[in-house]
Amino acid sequence: MKVIKKINNNVAICVDNNNHELIAFGKGIGFPQMPYELTDLNKIDRTYYGVNQNYLGLLDEIPEDIFEISAKIVDYAKGKIMNEVNSNITFTLADHINFAIQRYKKNMVIKMPFSYDMQHLYETEMRIGEVAVKFINKVLEIHLSKDEAVGIALHFINSENMKTVKNGEINENQVISDITSIIEKEFHIEISKKGFNYSRFVSHMQYLLKRKEKDISIISENEKMFEMMKTEYQETYDCVLEIKRYIEEKLGWNPSNEELLYLMLHVNRLCSREDCNR
Incomplete structure (x- = not known):
């Protein structure tokens, strides 16, 4: 694998053996002079293909532990959701979680109640959101409201394969x-x-x-x-x-x-x- 551009000390843009570009996470992979050949693939913790370049700026803004939390939630969700999710979900979800934590620290409570539609039409996504909130609270030792599950569920609903706009639906x-x-x-x-x-x-x-x-x-x-x-x-x-x-x-x-x-x-x-x- 060739490392071609540093994002930060632990994240870089790489090219695999099939010449496909990806984002790689791994301790210290951004330190050496670019470009270079990374022969020890054990240094790579996670890789992401097809990431929107617009989201790369988030890597300098959001703490690495929040990205790790987001990645673990996405890993869990992929085992529960039948549809394919957008490749950018780890990045957008990390941003969502980070903003929720900022609001929590400032005591800015925006309550999103569980609705009948969400509970019954999107039971799987809601369950993912509920598990995610419990996981975030446990890892970070905070107390995000269980209502944050709605926002997380909506992230996965939006990230599942986009459908064509039908008559009467919002464009x-x-x-x-x-x-x-x-x-x-x-x-x-x-x-x-x-x-x-x-x-x-x-x-x-x-x-x-x-x-x-x-x-x-x-x-x-x-x-x-x-x-x-x-x-x-x-x-x-x-x-x-x-x-x-x-x-x-x-x-x-x-x-x-x-x-x-x-x-x-x-x-x-x-x-x-x-x-x-x-």
Whole structure:
């Protein structure tokens, strides 16, 4: 195996003997001068093929132990899910877990109740989410709410093979593109569509639309957080109100304050990044 580009000390882009590019995890594989031939494959802990290049930036942002937790959850899920899951799931799930932990540390509780639809239409994915939350809590010695299982379940639902949009179903790509245009207009910025920051935002918008599709409401236990965000991030709130008007007109859906809070968190996160140029 040839190591061709360092991501960090323990992660690198490699090429296998069939000339297929992959991401490899292994202690110290990023140290030597690039490129080099790695003859001792025992140094490789994990490999990933077909990873979206936009997600590579996450490797410098998310702690390695979170990636390891995500990888173990995905390994468990692959033994339970019949459909093939997207190759990027370990990366997007690691980001989701990391953000959930950040919210937990800041005591930002966004409650997503278990719904009848989720429990019965996606029983396997919900079970994976429940097992994942218990595993995260045990390994990190924290106390994420069991409701986080819904968000993790939605990650796997979204990552299973994409189906063609049918009549009457939401065209997610168009809706997310329209929402992005609203954000760019309101903030007078140009958002790079090539970076992992935008890819992450798209994922979170997909989860919001999936919850709408399955009638899964977000119920926040902290109304004060919503009021605080409105005051502290007035520009973000104004932008989210424009998105709300679009959603009402396009989808016939009136988002709750809790869903607006979710939007504010992720719009603010998107626009605070350096790959949004004013």
